[in-house]
Amino acid sequence: xxxxxxxxxxxxxxxxxxxxxxxxxxxxxxxxxxxxxxxxxxxxxxxxxxxxxxxxxxxxxxxxxxxxxxxxxxxxxxxxxxxxxxxxxxxxxxxxxxxxxxxxxxxxxxxxxxxxxxxxxxxxxxxxxxxxxxxxxxxxxxxxxxxxxxxxxxxxxxxxxxxxxxxxxxxxxxxxxxxxxxxxxxxxxxxxxxxxxxxxxxxxxxxxxxxxxxxxxxxxxxxxxxxxxxxxxxxxxxxxxxxxxxxxxxxxx
Amino acid sequence: xxxxxxxxxxxxxxxxxxxxxxxxxxxxxxxxxxxxxxxxxxxxxxxxxxxxxxxxxxxxxxxxxxxxxxxxxxxxxxxxxxxxxxxxxxxxxxxxxxxxxxxxxxxxxxxxxxxxxxxxxxxxxxxxxxxxxxxxxxxxxxxxxxxxxxxxxxxxxxxxxxxxxxxxxxxxxxxxxxxxxxxxxxxxxxxxxxxxxxxxxxxxxxxxxxxxxxxxxxxxxxxxxxxxxxxxxxxxxxxxxxxxxxxxxxxxxxxxxxxxxxxxxxxxxxxxxxxxx
Numbered sequence: 114x115x116x117x118x119x120x121x122x123x124x125x126x127x128x129x130x131x132x133x134x135x136x137x138x139x140x141x142x143x144x145x146x147x148x149x150x151x152x153x154x155x156x157x158x159x160x161x162x163x164x165x166x167x168x169x170x171x172x173x174x175x176x177x178x179x180x181x182x183x184x185x186x187x188x189x190x191x192x193x194x195x196x197x198x199x200x201x202x203x204x205x206x207x208x209x210x211x212x213x214x215x216x217x218x219x220x221x222x223x224x225x226x227x228x229x230x231x232x233x234x235x236x237x238x239x240x241x242x243x244x245x246x247x248x249x250x251x252x253x254x255x256x257x258x259x260x261x262x263x264x265x266x267x268x269x270x271x272x273x274x275x276x277x278x279x280x281x282x283x284x285x286x287x288x289x290x291x292x293x294x295x296x297x298x299x300x301x302x303x304x305x306x307x308x309x310x311x312x313x314x315x316x317x318x319x320x321x322x323x324x325x326x327x328x329x330x331x332x333x334x335x336x337x338x339x340x341x342x343x344x345x346x347x348x349x350x351x352x353x354x355x356x357x358x359x360x361x362x363x364x365x366x
Numbered sequence: 367x368x369x370x371x372x373x374x375x376x377x378x379x380x381x382x383x384x385x386x387x388x389x390x391x392x393x394x395x396x397x398x399x400x401x402x403x404x405x406x407x408x409x410x411x412x413x414x415x416x417x418x419x420x421x422x423x424x425x426x427x428x429x430x431x432x433x434x435x436x437x438x439x440x441x442x443x444x445x446x447x448x449x450x451x452x453x454x455x456x457x458x459x460x461x462x463x464x465x466x467x468x469x470x471x472x473x474x475x476x477x478x479x480x481x482x483x484x485x486x487x488x489x490x491x492x493x494x495x496x497x498x499x500x501x502x503x504x505x506x507x508x509x510x511x512x513x514x515x516x517x518x519x520x521x522x523x524x525x526x527x528x529x530x531x532x533x534x535x536x537x538x539x540x541x542x543x544x545x546x547x548x549x550x551x552x553x554x555x556x557x558x559x560x561x562x563x564x565x566x567x568x569x570x571x572x573x574x575x576x577x578x579x580x581x582x583x584x585x586x587x588x589x590x591x592x593x594x595x596x597x598x599x600x601x602x603x604x605x606x607x608x609x610x611x612x613x614x615x616x617x618x619x620x621x622x623x624x625x626x627x628x629x630x631x632x633x634x635x636x637x638x639x640x641x642x643x
Contacts, residue, residue, distance in 0.1 A: 165534045186534050197527050198402055198582045207524040210535035244582030260531075 116143040117178055118268050118298055119164065124173035126159050133159045137173070137323040141268060145298040146290075148313035148329070150306045155320035157302045158189065161270050164300075182210035185266030185297070187257050190277045195246045201256050202228060202241040208263030224263070231259040235289075251282035258289070269293065272302045287312045373607065378494050382613070385496040386599030388504035389560045389569065394592030395511045396553040397570035398577070399546060402584060403526050406571055408445055408547070411460035413554050413566050415441035415467025420488050421474030430488065431500075431555060437467060438551035446547050491562030491614030493603065504556050511549065515588070522546065523584050560599070561614040569595060572621040579632045598624050 119141040126134040134156045141147065151157050162168045164175060165186055185208075205228040209221075232238040235255040240248065245256065254274055261269060271290075275283045290299055291312055300317075303309045310316065316326040373379045400409050419437030423430035441463040449456035475485065487495060515522065525532040525542050533539050554566055561569055577590030601624075602617030609616070 162530075167530055167533055182536065184534065186531060188528070188531060192530070193528055194404070198398075198578065198584045198587050199523065199527050200583050203520075203523065203584075204527070207520070207527065207531070208535065242583075246582065264535075 117141070118143060118145075119178065120176040121164070122174050122176070124160075124163060124175065125171040126156070126163055126168060127171045128159070128168075132171075132321070134163070134170075134319075134323075135321050137319075139317060139323055139325065141298055141300070143267075143298055144294065145300075146294045146312070146314040147298075147300045148306070148309040148316045149300055149302045149319060150304070150309075150316060151319035153304070157319045158272055160319055160323070161186075161272060161300065161302060164270065179267045182264050183267040185261035185264060185269040187254075187261045187269075187271040187274055189272045190250070190253065190257070190274075193257075195253070197245065199245055200241070201232070201237070201243050201245060201248070204245055204256050205231060205259040205263065208260035210264050228259065228263065231262055232256075235259055250277035251279055254278050254282070254286065258286070262293075266297055268298045268300070270300045270302075273304065274301070275303060275305055275308075283308070370604070373604075379603075379607070381496050381498065381501060382493045382603055383600070384501050385493050385504060385560055386603060386617075387596060388501065388508045389557050390573075390592050390595035390599055391508040392504065392511055392553045393557055393566075393569040394573060394595045395508075395515055395588055396550055397574045397595075398584065398588045398591050399522070399526060400550065400570050401574040401578070402587070405550075406567065407457065407460055408442075409550055409554065409570055410567055411445055411464040412438050412442045412547075412551050413558075413563055414465075415463045416551075416555055416558070417472075417488070417563055418467035418470035418474075421471030421478075425474040425478045431558065434488075434558060435552060435555045438555045439548050441467060442547040442551040443544065446544060487562070488558060489562050489564050490612060491558065491560050491565060493560045493599075493613045493617070494606075496559050500556070500559055507552060507556050511553070514545075514549070518542070519585070526584075561617055565614050565618050568618045568621060569599075572618070572625055573598065576621075576625045576628050579628050594621070594624060 117140060119139075121137060121139040121141075124134055124137040125132065137160065139160075149157050149160070159168060163170050165184060166181070202225075206224055209224045209228075229238060229241065232241055235258065237252055237255050237259075240252060240256075245253065248256065254277065258271075258274070261271070269290075274286060278286070287309070290301065293299065301309055301313060306316075310329045313329050316329060318324045318326065400406055416434040416438040419433030419435065420430040421433070422428075422437075423433030426433075445456070445459050445463055448454045448459040448462075454462075486492075521537055521542060524535070525537055525539050529539055529543075554570075557566055557569060560566075573591040573593075573595035574587065576594045577587045580590055581587050598621035599617050602620035603613060605611070605620060606613040606616035
């Protein structure tokens with residue numbers, strides 16, 4: 114019997130007048146590794162923002178069995194201002210949640226040490242005083258991964274961490290996530306179904322509705338049946354399936 | 367010709383020096399925040415809309431700066447509110463406040479009896495005419511800004527860097543945003559006397575651009591900005607005195623030259639570093 118971390122029931126989310134998510138149910142258990150796929154504009158990012166409390170659902174509920182500071186989050190990298198004057202170490206430390214309190218005179222030694230140990234673990238401690246904008250894509254993603262781990266989360270949510278990085282770092286990242294999965298549940302949002310299916314345990318396809326597939330193997334026919342039109346870009350020698358578009362749905366690339 | 371030492375025996379010069387010191391402090395701090403967050407245009411909107419307050423102040427016979435302060439804070443909150451809640455595109459919202467303020471200012475100044483003698487000083491600044499009371503206000507503001515930025519340094523930095531992420535760590539994003547936009551408004555109004563409405567944006571961005579050549583760390587950028595802002599104001603003030611040109615324009619010109627020189631030397635320096643490697 115697995116332990117439930119999060120229970121989403123009957124969730125509807127609307128942006129302006131348009132319904133983005135409809136009747137979404139999802140249970141997240143300890144040690145889950147969910148690959149979240151779906152077409153652009155299908156609602157993947159909206160769903161994780163709803164989990165994080167960044168968008169207000171129209172109806173339905175999200176029940177947490179873990180404190181809200183036990184969620185780790187790695188946002189899409191293009192949402193971040195890369196020329197902002199901030200050091201790597203400060204970015205990582207910004208991941209530390211301290212409830213509703215303001216950071217009064219906050220310069221916590223334990224946090225600092227922990228941030229440094231995370232950077233060390235990722236092999237980028239030497240970059241600690243560099244400005245975030247001076248890093249390569251892969252280095253930057255490592256920094257944001259460190260930030261998302263500052264609270265020692267029980268659920269780690271990553272929104273397309275493979276963008277902006279080279280192939281080598283991509284597979285390194287997935288290996289790292291596999292290792293982290295021993296300590297925490299992971300939701301990995303990706304547009305690269307072929308590659309992630311190699312690492313994730315289950316697949317959730319989000320396209321207005323959410324279809325949960327309790328295995329990491331998914332065929333073209335199943336995807337079609339799941340109402341999940343996809344366009345896939347993969348590279349390297351990792352086995353992958355190429356799926357054609359589903360014709361009943363309109364979507365954007 | 368007066369020596370620099372002689373200048374210090376003039377009250378107006380000493381006052382101007384204090385004013386430029388506190389202007390450098392407040393604009394250095396707030397400007398770093400403005401530049402880092404890329405809200406220079408927002409600040410332009412707030413600045414120009416404060417002209418509406420100056421016009422109303424004239425008309426009612428109040429201190430025009432009081433009117434400007436009220437207008438600036440209202441427009442700051444208005445811009446923030448309109449773009450967040452009323453779903454008006456932010457740049458359009460800024461343009462509305464920007465031009466509305468200028469229009470109201472011109473209407474009321476036109477309707478005021480008599481001639482508005484020092485209107486030019488609000489538009490282009492007159493640091494040599496700054497009063498002791500105004501200096502006290504600037505000092506109080508600078509102290510308050512220092513206090514806020516030291517106390518809430520990490521909160522401000524984290525929210526400015528990545529607002530959405532900051533929400534997930536439980537930081538009071540809305541509160542801090544409204545607080546800072548109000549502080550921007552007050553900083554702008556209290557510094558209008560130094561360089562004027564038209565030129566104040568430069569005091570909030572030029573020292574920061576220069577500082578940014580040397581550091582990419584928020585805290586150090588504040589320090590360097592304050593330094594460059596003061597250097598620019600001081601040299602600008604001296605030039606304006608000796609060459610007899612308007613002080614606001616002279617300060618801005620000095621700041622630009624300072625930026626140019628630093629930019630060139632940083633390029634030359636990094637080229638020579640490359641050669642040595």
